[in-house]
Amino acid sequence: MSDKPSREELNALPVEAPDLEDETQHFYVCADCGQAVDMRRLGDVLHHEDPGHERLPEQ
Numbered sequence: 299m300s301d302k303p304s305r306e307e308l309n310a311l312p313v314e315a316p317d318l319e320d321e322t323q324h325f326y327v328c329a330d331c332g333q334a335v336d337m338r339r340l341g342d343v344l345h346h347e348d349p350g351h352e353r354l355p356e357q
């Protein structure tokens with residue numbers, strides 16, 4: 299079965315996130331690759347959960 303949604307599809311999902319004054323508060327730094335991850339982008343978050351993953355291309 300390969301009906302897993304793609305990272306882009308996951309990123310497009312609406313996420314309940316409070317409007318924070320500081321945009322940087324939506325980000326955390328991945329302990330694995332050191333890249334800043336936007337917690338509102340579910341696909342990116344799941345990507346960075348994957349052991350041995352590559353850094354994502356910058357948007």
Ligand SMILES: [Zn+2]
Pocket residue numbers: 328329330331332333345346351352353
């Ligand atoms: Zn990462």
